[in-house]
Amino acid sequence: xxxxxxxxxxxxxxxxxxxxxxxxxxxxxxxxxxxxxxxxxxxxxxxxxxxxxxxxxxxxxxxxxxxxxxxxxxxxxxxxxxxxxxxxxxxxxxxxxxxxxxxxxxxxxxxxxxxxxxxxxxxxxxxxxxxxxxxxxxxxxxxxxxxxxxxxxxxxxxxxxxxxxxxxxxxxxxxxxxxxxxxxxxxxxxxxxxxxxxxxxxxxxxxxxxxxxxxxxxxxxxxxxxxxxxxxxxxxxxxxxxxxxxxxxxxxxxxxxxxxxxxxxxx
Numbered sequence: 001x002x003x004x005x006x007x008x009x010x011x012x013x014x015x016x017x018x019x020x021x022x023x024x025x026x027x028x029x030x031x032x033x034x035x036x037x038x039x040x041x042x043x044x045x046x047x048x049x050x051x052x053x054x055x056x057x058x059x060x061x062x063x064x065x066x067x068x069x070x071x072x073x074x075x076x077x078x079x080x081x082x083x084x085x086x087x088x089x090x091x092x093x094x095x096x097x098x099x100x101x102x103x104x105x106x107x108x109x110x111x112x113x114x115x116x117x118x119x120x121x122x123x124x125x126x127x128x129x130x131x132x133x134x135x136x137x138x139x140x141x142x143x144x145x146x147x148x149x150x151x152x153x154x155x156x157x158x159x160x161x162x163x164x165x166x167x168x169x170x171x172x173x174x175x176x177x178x179x180x181x182x183x184x185x186x187x188x189x190x191x192x193x194x195x196x197x198x199x200x201x202x203x204x205x206x207x208x209x210x211x212x213x214x215x216x217x218x219x220x221x222x223x224x225x226x227x228x229x230x231x232x233x234x235x236x237x238x239x240x241x242x243x244x245x246x247x248x249x250x251x252x253x254x255x256x257x258x259x260x261x262x263x264x265x266x267x
Contacts (some may be wrong), residue, residue, distance in 0.1 A: 002182045005194050006153030013121040015143040016134035028245035032216040035117035049108040050164035053097045117212045123192035126263040139233050144226035155194035160186045226250040
């Protein structure tokens with residue numbers, strides 16, 4: 001079970017991004033952050049469901065799954081063709097498994113993409129790979145947030161595993177389904193990621209999760225505590241923009257060590 005940042009006693013969380021003056025100005029002026037649609041993530045497994053097919057050899061289990069799948073009929077089939085297809089699934093376990101691993105899996109994925117929005121945060125502001133991957137090769141910025149603010153402190157810790165969480169089609173709980181959104185491959189462990197999860201404004205509400213408006217969430221006053229410029233960033237331009245739109249907000253700098261492969265964040 002994943003946990004929230006506040007429960008872990010984390011004080012600060014960080015969001016790496018390219019320096020886009022128009023976007024940063026918009027964040028200051030409108031006091032809001034933009035959440036991502038999972039379909040745009042760089043990891044092709046991210047937020048993808050995986051169904052446990054180990055019981056599909058049982059005809060009784062297949063029959064129950066087919067009944068469940070009838071809730072989402074195939075739009076390109078007539079009623080007669082739908083019944084014929086269901087008979088094929090009932091008779092052939094391998095076809096049923098293939099259906100679960102492809103078409104039904106994709107329909108679940110589409111629902112995730114339709115309903116969920118994510119804001120990715122990191123535990124540390126001085127990771128070179130993060131600057132390279134997400135902040136335009138160290139030319140971008142890293143936003144520093146106060147985790148005592150509920151929006152930030154309620155970010156969920158990402159868990160890293162070698163296998164996707166496998167869901168039982170007939171019995172998975174909302175808690176188990178939720179793990180799809182906060183589980184990634186061990187290849188990404190270095191990110192030490194936390195995620196603010198929200199529902200899209202057009203989706204159903206799941207209290208107490210926030211609801212986005214055009215993929216944006218309001219940023220509480222005081223939640224943003226600093227802007228960190230990358231070691232290759234145009235610091236003067238960043239400072240000028242911050243001074244005009246968020247006077248008093250500190251601008252820090254990621255600095256290369258002269259003798260080690262490391263960065264430090266300096267005021």
